[in-house]
Amino acid sequence: MSLIGGIRPPIAVLSALLLSLAGITALTFGKTENVLVPKAVLTSQQHFAEDGAVALRASLDESVTDLDRTAILFSEGKPVSADAVLDKTGSVYQKWSGTAVIEIKSGKLLAARGETVPLTVIDRTKLSGKDGLKPRLVRLQNGQTRLIALALLSWKGQPQQLLIASSNLKVPGMRLSESRGIGVVDSTGTILSSDGALDSERAQRELKDFATISAKKSRQNPISSKEPGSGGYAGVSGSLTGDASGDRRTVGGYASLAASEPGESTVASGLGLSIVTQVGVTERASQLARPAFGLAAAGALLVIGALAIAVLLGTVQRPLIRLFLESRRLTRGDLARPVTVPRFGEAARIGGALERLRQQLHEESPEGADGASGTDGASGARGGRRLGTRALVAVSAVLLLTWSVPLTLLLNRPSSSVHIPAQVVADQKARTETISDRVRRALNEGHADLSAVAALIGNRTSADDMTAVLDRTIEEHPRYESVYVVSGDGEVLARAGHEPHHSSGERPADQPLKVSGHGGKKPVIRATAPLQGKAGAAVVGEFDIDFVNALLRRDGLGQVRVVDAKGRTIAGNSGYLAFEKMPGHLSPLVDRKQAHAKVQRGDDVRIAAAAPMTGGGVAKVLDWSVVSWQPASRLDIPAYTLQNRTVLVGLLGLTAAAACLGWLHIVVVRPLRALADQAEALADGDRRTVLFPRHHDEVGAVVRSLELIRQQLQGQQRGRDGARSLAGRN
Structure with a gap:
């Protein structure tokens, strides 16, 4: 017999799987486990630390990049004094603890702002090497640590200067509880x-x-x-x-x-x-566990599984094996004893056909050739058509479903009063505030970069020169989709990046940040920095909305949206429609003065939080808020962990039943139905159709026996025809 075919392997595997599942159920729910600190609280601390790491990394990288860019912009213009460099830098960027400019050759301090920069740690003889301008960490005398960033100021015909800035290592924008x-x-x-x-x-x-x-x-x-x-x-x-x-x-x-x-x-x-x-x-x-429930569920599975296996053994496996033995007996020539006909399904039809074939081989019934024997076996076969093997397998499936479906869909479902750890709610609020501050800082940084670009372009009149500066800006700043210079009468003088959302004759906005594009597919966030010395002209940068969306993608927060003062969606961490209204259940959370978080109970328990952009900078004029929410069922807390385990056990039961009964249907039930049709056709007198076994299993063995019987019947028919022909000649 085939290892993967036949009637025995599917039923044996199903029995083993049900026994294993009963053991898993008893162990999963039977071991008492008291949880003092839910895993959701620990996971929330991990995500909180990740937010801090992202914020600090972005802040330090931005500081170093901005210093390099500032030095390049000054070096490309006319020479200016060290004081002018630091004053202009400080007016555009307010991020460094201290700044200074020294002359590289002599080491002379030319200008300084803010806290004292530790100049003694800088080796001026190694600035030209590969790592000469690499940022470094420096420990101050007071025990604090600073990140020192370096950039060269170089003008033709003048000694090279070194622009130095120190940044503290405080994590920006983190909201810390008491x-x-x-x-x-x-x-x-x-x-x-x-x-x-x-x-x-x-x-x-x-x-x-x-x-x-x-x-x-x-x-x-x-x-x-x-x-x-x-x-x-x-x-x-x-x-x-x-x-x-x-x-x-x-x-x-x-x-x-x-x-x-x-x-x-x-x-x-x-x-x-x-x-x-x-x-x-x-x-x-x-x-977390319910021992009594686990033992009861495991016991119920053993009882139900035993009934299902008994149905398969008594109504499918044993009749098929009996048919296999009976067909072998007929091929050996043992025709004296009638065929034992099963009671149900295709096995009854095949048994009835074998009995009729036995009578034809034994020549008990003269009507055997045309199938009108009228024996009890035949009547049993006809009566057995009402309940097929598929129905018997379906009975076993229903028995197994009565155990699996309630576990998957009904049992151990937390009520709306489920306890949500207070720390998880507090972390949802704090992390939402952190993201709100991160978006605010990103917009402020974007406007500051445009202000630096505007200061450089202010001395240029050629469109090619302005375009060169804009091309480098769009290349260095992935936050922008397009950057362009607009004159006072609304004419675009130079641009870089994508085609801007600018109408002819549209003058630069008076506000540093403005949102347009209402009714379109995506919001257009414009930052505007006026050009000094050119009346009404300005540099305009249109933020890439995907850049803003990327700021919101943090694990463990669920859905995150940036909404304006009217509750319309500007950006999000997942699929959304531009300017769509915020869900109604979140509206009461939004407060333009302070952050809020709460557990919303109903059909689905949710944790929701909202935080306005309350910090300084030009982004304050937008009056935006960041809103986040997630279903409590995603949290790893005891009530939902128990539900997930219950669903898992139910799904394992469904999978075991579907796999094994499906296997049984493919390798046994379908071939058995075809075999029943072939056996009845042979008993009804079809001697020409050759019977080929498709599989080397019990069904295939019965097919081979029927083929041998067909050949014997053909031999008998030829013998009778020969005898009649000889009698006619005489």
């Missing part, structure tokens, strides 16, 4: 910068412990540190669990600074820094 602390850690585990609730000795000690663990884990390869297929953050990240004090336990997260795309590298990601966070949460015992 019990949360955050730190920036280097590759050795040293805390370079910290902020938040770190007043107590215990909090400082635990942050140091977390920092040591974070530094060690961050040295892993980002790919090997994650589970296969997990995706997510491009760097190394995870959650941490600290000591408990009473009913409070410290938990945290860590994340290494990494580029936005795996495999890439930036200035900040090459510094070996990581972010570590900590927060105190209240432990609350939640029972």
Whole structure:
């Protein structure tokens, strides 16, 4: 018999799978597991640390890039004094702790602004090398650490100068609660910068412990540190669990600074820094398993599975094996004993046909050739047509479905009063605020870059010269879709990038940031920077909406939208329609003064948060808010974990039943139906159709026996015809 064919393998595999599933059910639900800190809380800390790493990496990279770009813009213009360079730089960008300009050859300090820049760490003899202008971390005397960025100022006929800027390592835009602390850690585990609730000795000690663990884990390869297929953050990240004090336990997260795309590298990601966070949460015992339910479900599966297997064995397997044995007996010439005819389905039809063939071989019935024997076997076959083998297999399927379907669709469903950890709600709010600040900073940076471009173009009158500056700007700034210069009367003087959404005669906007495109497929966000010395003229940059959308894509926040003052969608992290109204259930959350978060209960439990752009800068005029929401069922908390396990067990039952019964239908039921038709045709007198077995199994064996019987009947027919011919001659 074939290993994968025949009646026995599908039923045996189904029996083994049902026994295994019963054991899985008992173990999954039968072991009591008290959860003090839900995994959703730990995962939320990991995502919080990732947000901090993304914010710091973007801030440091932007600072270094802006300093390089500023130096290039000044170097391409007419020579200016060091004081003018720092004054202009400070008016456009307010991001550096301190700036300075020195003469490279003599080392003379030409100008300085802000805090004192540590000039002694700069080796002026090595600035021309490959790593001479590479940013570096410097430890100040007060224990704080700064990132020092360098850029060359070079004019023809004048000594080269060095533009220096220092940036602190404070994570920008992070909203810290009263019990949360955050730190920036280097590759050795040293805390370079910290902020938040770190007043107590215990909090400082635990942050140091977390920092040591974070530094060690961050040295892993980002790919090997994650589970296969997990995706997510491009760097190394995870959650941490600290000591408990009473009913409070410290938990945290860590994340290494990494580029936005795996495999890439930036200035900040090459510094070996990581972010570590900590927060105190209240432990609350939640029972994840239900032993009585698990044992009852496993017992029910054993009973139902036994009934299903009994149906298959008693009505499908045994009759087919009996037919196989009876057909073999007939081919050996044992015709004295009548064929035992099964009671149901195609097996009854085949059994009736075999009995008629036995009578024809034994020549008991003169009517055998035309199929009018009228025996009990034949009548049993005709009566058996009412209930086929497919119906018998369907009965087994229904039995198994009565166990699997309730588990998949009905049981262990959390009610609308399910407990959602308060820390998860607080983190949803804080992370939404962080994204709101990130979008605000990106828009402010974009306008600042345009202001720097406008300062350079102000001295140029040639369209080719202006276009050259715009081409370099669009190449260096992926945030823009198009950049162009507009005169006071609305004429485009020069442009770079895509075709701008600018109508002829449309004058530059008075506001630094403006949104248009209402009714179109996508919003048009314009930043406008006036050109000095050219009345009414301005440099206009149109933001790429995909750039804004990318700022919103963070794991663990669900749906994220940027909405305007009227609740219309401007950007989102997933599919949306431009300017569509925000869902009604989120409208009460939006407050233009402060951030909100709440658990919305109803048919579906949701966590929702909203945060307005309340910081400074030109983006404030937009009056935008960031809104996020996600269903609570996505959270890894005990109630939904139990539901997921229940659904999984039910799906495993459905899969086992579908696979094994489908296998049985393909290799047994369908060939058996065809065999029944062939057997009845042979019993009715069809001696010409040759019968070929398709599979080497029980059905195939019966087909081979029928072919031998057909050949014997042909031999008998030829003998009778020969005898009649001889009698006619005599």
